Amino acid sequence: MKRRLLATTLLTAGLLAGALLAAPARAGQAPASAQSPDIPLSHHDRVYAAEQFSNTVSVTDPADNRLLGVIRLGDPQPRNLSPLYRGQVLVHGMGFSPDHRTLAVVSVGSNSVTFVDTATNAVKHTTYVGRSPHEAFFTPDGKEVWVTIRGEDYVAVLDGKSFEEKTRIKVPAGPGMQIFSPDGKYGYVCSSFNPETVVISVADHRIVGRVKQASPFCPDIAATPDGRQVWLTQKDVGKVVVFDARPPFTVLKILDTGPITNHVNIAHNAKGSFAYVTIGGASEVKVYRTDDFSQVATIPVGSLPHGLWPSGDGSRIYVGLENADALAAIDTLTNQVVATIPIGQAPQAVTYVPNAVPEGDGRTGLQPLGTAGAAAHFLLADATGGAADAKAPTSVTLFDQGLSQVLQASVTGLEPKRPYVLALAAKPDGSGPLQPLAAFTANPRGAAIVNALGPIRQIVQGEDEAPRHYLVIASVTDGRPGAPVQVQAR
Structure with a gap:
């Protein structure tokens, strides 16, 4: 009887130890507590x-x-x-x-x-x-x-x-x-x-x-x-x-x-x-x-x-x-x-x-992505040319809203706290008259998020037999656009 009880006790202890070893690590992910068990990734997530x-x-x-x-x-x-x-x-x-x-x-x-x-x-x-x-x-x-x-x-x-x-x-x-x-x-x-x-x-x-x-x-x-x-x-x-x-x-x-x-x-x-x-x-x-x-x-x-x-x-x-x-x-x-x-x-x-x-x-209740996934993408590069392998400092996305688009530019590489304008130019190098889209001021890191709205994709891609224009960023002096500092790369 004592042997059976001892064997049962040892078996139970072994099972408990195995269960503890098999239990998920308590490393809880945000916003849960570290004491919460991790939840393995699955199709239920x-x-x-x-x-x-x-x-x-x-x-x-x-x-x-x-x-x-x-x-x-x-x-x-x-x-x-x-x-x-x-x-x-x-x-x-x-x-x-x-x-x-x-x-x-x-x-x-x-x-x-x-x-x-x-x-x-x-x-x-x-x-x-x-x-x-x-x-x-x-x-x-x-x-x-x-x-x-x-x-x-x-x-x-x-x-x-x-x-x-x-x-x-x-x-x-x-x-x-x-x-x-x-x-x-x-x-x-x-x-x-x-x-x-x-x-x-x-x-x-x-x-x-x-x-x-x-x-x-x-x-x-x-x-x-x-x-x-x-x-x-x-x-x-x-x-x-x-x-x-x-x-x-x-x-x-x-x-x-x-x-x-x-x-x-x-x-x-x-x-x-x-x-x-x-x-x-x-x-x-x-x-x-x-x-x-x-x-x-x-x-x-x-x-x-x-x-x-x-x-x-x-x-x-x-x-x-x-x-x-x-x-x-x-x-x-x-x-x-x-x-x-x-x-x-x-x-x-x-x-x-x-x-x-x-x-x-x-x-x-879910619907297909449809036009919610429609967008066009562009890059703006340093107007002076810079290093051939330099990363384009600004990305622009045109989110399709039908006939018009919401433009959003993620701008970097500018002088901090200086005024600029995102504009359309008739020439690829940004020279000549500019049509302003949005005025903005660079933040302390020389960056900004800039938004505009209109039929911009058709203009910068030259659709509908309209003359093609190009996105540029120009400095602003005394309220007027100056020389382009970034121009459309593609």
């Missing part, structure tokens, strides 16, 4: 991208990196200019609920948060909020949704079930993005108009800390799953600020990352914990260790990388390519792009939702 000019949300299966379709939240121009238009405009920000069943999609132009069922792709509710909201995310307990109202000076707090606004948290004007500590104790809200991030107690909505930013313009912020650090991007000066996630919220490091530094997110794998940062002006993603802040990789990904998010097991990072209408998948162990997936126009925020579709193929 989904990658979502908010697409600003087609007003769609693309839905991708990461198991085979295949676009399944789009959720159409609105129409492109000119249909969305009607006073009777009821869809969404400038689909931009995105978050998801802790149970992975609901997306929160922010549309900047229609001041709305659209809540979408991840299993059915159906809109569950739309909440209209203040002027120009930017991002939305659920608190870790799912009880609230915080929406940064960037066009004003507060965070709108919505009920996590009814999705109705229940209160507001006063913050410095222009709140850009919020994220929460993994334990749900703090909300970190950076600013797009003031050089200050505030730390808010989630329990009572009171500001309990303030962190100096490197500049007034922060578009994105991320917290590490271990609860130790917060990383935020500074788009205008091309930097990333890292501060202690716990009181007194001391700045730990300021990294010089590059022009048009867009979004940051955290991934943990067998090699450690890493911050991935999209550098829009360089068309790259830079990778930094979170323990010593050393840079370990620079990954070319495609034109104007913007939002990014890790898979549930940290094996991949998905990156929206704003001027390429595409989603890039990066293997985090090799830091190589393993797939590029065509999606909608000008992807902004990206989220990866593990187990978003527990059953079925998750295609209900």
